[in-house]
Amino acid sequence: MTKLQNKSLINKTETKRGTAYKADPNSDEAKLKVRFYVPPFLPIIPVTGDYWVLYIDEDYQYALIGQPSRRYLWILSRRTCLDDEIYNQLVEKAKEEGYDVSKLHKTPQSDSPPESEDSPVDTKGIWWIKSILGK
Numbered sequence: 001m002t003k004l005q006n007k008s009l010i011n012k013t014e015t016k017r018g019t020a021y022k023a024d025p026n027s028d029e030a031k032l033k034v035r036f037y038v039p040p041f042l043p044i045i046p047v048t049g050d051y052w053v054l055y056i057d058e059d060y061q062y063a064l065i066g067q068p069s070r071r072y073l074w075i076l077s078r079r080t081c082l083d084d085e086i087y088n089q090l091v092e093k094a095k096e097e098g099y100d101v102s103k104l105h106k107t108p109q110s111d112s113p114p115e116s117e118d119s120p121v122d123t124k125g126i127w128w129i130k131s132i133l134g135k
Contacts, residue, residue, distance in 0.1 A: 023050065030056075031068075055093050064090045066099055073099045080109040 018036035023029075030053035037043030055064040062077040075082070075090050091101050 020051070054097055055090065062086060062090070064093055066094065066097065070097075070099050073101070073104065075104070 018034055020032045020034045023031040023033050032051045032053070033048050034051050035046050035048045038045045038047050050068050052066050052068060053063060054066050057063070061079070062075070062082060065074040065076060066072065073094055075087065075094075087106075091104065094101050094104075
């Protein structure tokens with residue numbers, strides 16, 4: 001089991017903490033279960049999602065992550081700018097896996113804020129309500 005921190009930098013920094021673990025400990029597949037507790041200010045209800053690592057480059061600089069429902073898909077990069085050629089290759093891989101890539105949109109990026117343990121944490125609980133409603 002691995003502790004994780006999910007940061008969203010859209011409009012403001014939001015941090016959600018959770019845990020990730022292999023869906024099948026006996027498998028070599030990169031299929032993870034990720035668990036967050038809600039509401040964040042009183043973490044009593046576990047919310048678990050399936051996250052499949054569909055592709056990761058050999059230097060661990062970018063990755064393609066999806067859910068088995070093929071409803072959610074992420075292209076992640078350690079840098080704020082991902083080369084268009086690499087981005088397009090990841091989009092093609094997602095198509096091959098059956099994901100509807102027409103719904104993808106690039107999040108505008110700027111230089112990332114410095115990493116800090118003092119980063120704001122979402123204590124309002126709004127994110128989990130939106131996630132339950134699929135928004």
